Amino acid sequence: MYNFKKIEKKWQDYWDNNESFKAITGSEKKPYYILVEFPYPSGSGLHVGHVRSYTAQDALARMKRREGYNVLYPMGWDAFGAPAEQYAIKNHIHPKDAVKENIKTFKGQMKKLGFSFDWSREFSTTDPEYYKWTQWQFLQFYKHGMAYKATVPVNWCPNCKTVLSNEDAAGGVCERCGTSVIQKEKSQWMLKMSAYAEDLLKGLDDTNFKERVKLGQINWIGKSTGVELDVNIVGGGKFSIFTTCIETVYGITFFVIAPDGKLIKELMPRVENKDEVNAYIEETSKKSSMDRTELNKGKTGVEVKGIKAINPINGKEVPIFLGDFVLGDYGTGAVMAVPSHDQRDFEYAKEHNLEMLEVISGGDTTAKAFEKNEYLGKGCKLINSEEFTGMTVEEAKEAITNKLEKEGIARRVNNYKMRDWIFSRQRFWGEPIPMIYCEKCGWVPMEEKDLPLLLPDVAEYEPTDTGESPLAKIESFVNTTCPKCGCPAKRETDTMPNWAGSSWYFLRFMDPHNEKEFASMDAMKYWNRVDWYNGGMEHTARHLLYARFWVQMLYNFDLVPKKEMIWTRVSHGMVLGDNNEKMSKSKGNVINPDDIVNDYGADTLRVYEMFMGDYEQDAPWNTDSLKGCKRFIDRVIRLKEKVTDSEEYSKDLEVIINKSIKKVSYDLTHMAYNTAVSTLMILVNAYDEKETITKADYRVLLDLLNPIAPHITEELNESLGYSPICDRKWPTYDEEKTIDNEIDIAVQVNGKVRDTIRIKKDSSKEELEELALSSDIIQKWITGKEIVKIITVPNRIVNIVIR
RNA sequence: GCCUGAGUGGCGGAAUAGGUAGACGCACAGGACUUAAAAUCCUGCGAGAUUUAACCCUCGUGUCGGUUCAAGUCCGACCUCAGGCACCA
Secondary structure, three states: OOOHHHHHHHHHHHHHHHOOOOOOOOOOOEEEEEEEOOOOOOOOOOOHHHHHHHHHHHHHHHHHHHOOEEEEOOOOEOOOOHHHHHHHHHHOOOHHHHHHHHHHHHHHHHHHOOOOOOHHHOOEOOOHHHHHHHHHHHHHHHHOOOEEEEEEEEEEEOOOOEEEOOOOOHHHEOOOOOOEOEEEEEEEEEEOHHHHHHHHHHHHHHOOOOHHHHHHHHHHHOEEEEEEEEEEEOOOOEEEEEEOOHHHHHHOOEEEEOOOOHHHHHHHHHOOOHHHHHHHHHHHHHHOOOOHHHHOOOOOOEEEEEEEEEOOOOOOEEEEEEOOOOOOOOOOOEEEEOOOOOHHHHHHHHHOOOOOOOOEOOOOOOOOOOOHHHHOOOOOEEOOOHHHOOOEHHHHHHHHHHHHHHOOOEEEEEEEOOOOEEOOEOOOOOOEOOEEEEOOOEEEEOOHHHOOOOOOOOOOOOOOOOOOOHHHHOHHHHEEEOOOOOOEEEEOOOEOOHHHHOOOHHHHOOOOOOOOOOOOHHHHHHHOOEEEEEEEHHHOOHHHHHHHHHHHHHHHOOOOOOOOOEEEEEEEOOEEOOOOOEOOHHHOOOOOHHHHHHHHOHHHHHHHHHHOOOOOOOEEOOHHHHHHHHHHHHHHHHHHHHEOOOOOOOHHHHHHHHHHHHHHHHHHOOOOHHHHHHHHHHHHHHHHOOOOEOHHHHHHHHHHHOOOOHHHHHHHHHHOOOOOHHHOOOOOOOHHHHOOOEEEEEEEEOOEEEEEEEEEOOOOHHHHHHHHHOOHHHHHHHOOOOEEEEEEEOOOEEEEEEO
């Protein structure tokens, strides 16, 4: 039992006092920027899941430094947001104080784990010195027309009288009181993210994100290519629809328009069944945010009577319906319905007894629609489509589009699922939006010199019962003068979403104390980009997309040097409870890292979390396995008794040492931490079998283990009389010496392994075959059989094919 | 429904380019040391058949097919689990 408490404290102090991990902007060394998602400092403290990713990136950072890089491995706090506000309301303390407390806890925990963060760069998104720049950047967005106000529906709990996030309104009921959530129109700040859809797609080519991360982004953006088509209304007027299947245009038997769209409002004067239509619109508005699978089993809707539309391709008159499966804010808010070839249209037609018309042959449309994923690329031909009848779907797609385009009633367009970013929150604990409303001048941005716009220091931060932000109640905050005309005016009282501060924090780490800019161009040019960004899978879609959007805007305003500032993005698996379920207090399966550090030491916890499994996969906690890692460290310590004075590798360990250096170096840079640990265990097993090992043998083991278990390795290294590992070069290996002189080769007969032979490496085919055939066991198998052929792969295998 | 990831011993998981499946660790069992326990060390440990024993043999990486001298790995179809998105025309 070694005194890990004393040793770990000693080295943590040493690193602190020597500023061992300080990153110097502008250093001659090559920069390398390693980033882990900064945590939300919750009241429950650091999670063992944090320890997993921070240790992994820490190991990479420690190794990269020793390879001669100027490593930036920073840490900070993402501390705005609802949980801190909620916690503060519950415990009657100011969120600011709660956050301060929590940060202290988190930081203390991180220090005890020995992470090599450059603490001199620490900041919190809630620091006025930081959010000043978040606000400043918002002003730039506004000035470039990227921020605007719009009326959008929000989730509203009529009982709690509060606005709810989508998460808090899951299932259509308020998470706190269980009341049904309704939709309420509210004027909100928006960022024009949809304008960047194409750029955000293209930008992925300039990143090294994991393929699944890229796919997540592509999916979220949701591009679809199709045709926008103008449709005339009988008796005047027209509207447009969007379709990706223009080849089915002859199959239109009706149109469906969105109950929440603009079109129905325009048509209203001509509607004959206004009451029915209005009732349906009303009904939809109530359920639009509710759990759709529950409420929208069938395809509800009503006919818009008195108005008919004309199919532009053949002049056929068809009815128009209202249906809530058509969304007001996607495409044009209206669709052409081809029940034979679209499942939703099919269901709607069945529900409302509408006509169906098949226009693509080769399918059966009695029970369900014959859809594009079934007919595309199969050579299916059009029917019932005038001059296009007989063409393949692919030919018809082009031909029909061309014809309609020539007539000037259709355009090729792209649509994106990604909407503009709703940027307002009716909360206290967020960055105030630096906008002022003046009766005369309208919305006026604050003067940049007046930033930061501070959150007022008050005792009241509970939400108002009108759905306004708590800030709305604070008159000293609200009342101001217009920066333009000087008249009395009111401040915006909404705050920014939690995502705001985390959309650019990685830039601030490059130059965290800059008072003149959010980060200097020089500093950003020096650090170049985030080389390696690690975070949770749950953030690879939204957070990463927001951050990229934010950076792309800054780039377009000449405020950052690159359009994509993040190069590699990886994500880690969760640490689950020992019952294989997500850790949660209610399940009673939470492991507190403090307890583990106390009982086993930080090094053991670090080794265990690296060893527990595939880094990108979830892994359950297992205390027995943790004990095994403690045993491993104890064995490393005990090896010291065998160390001789020699400064050279033992001859018979040379190969395994070189192999280990190669493997560990590779693994630590390829997220294969678990096999890095197992490699070191194998090395220790080899050392254990010997009576004595040399000082050099031992030293290289400590070198390789150091990134994962930094404290004990420094201590043992010091006891050998060496200077600290953190200041010395990463060991190198000799490729020549990574392969044994003699290797075992499997000999197969008809693909089944029957024997192994020991032979010098790089032996020729002939030598291999000769030795293989001379084996008694092999002879037993092949005697009396005809040898068809022998396949020999040097250094790998011999396979004798017999008949 | 769609997208993504994953299915390998009792468990966590290995297997750079298709080439000895189960590395490494845990758990378990037996043994050594000890008055005893802990710690430590040694041995065994996918299933089955056979055998005094050893070797050897058969089967085995979610299922079913295929390609290949050779498949956990490649191809096709499917099943299960986890995560994300969900009426996006």
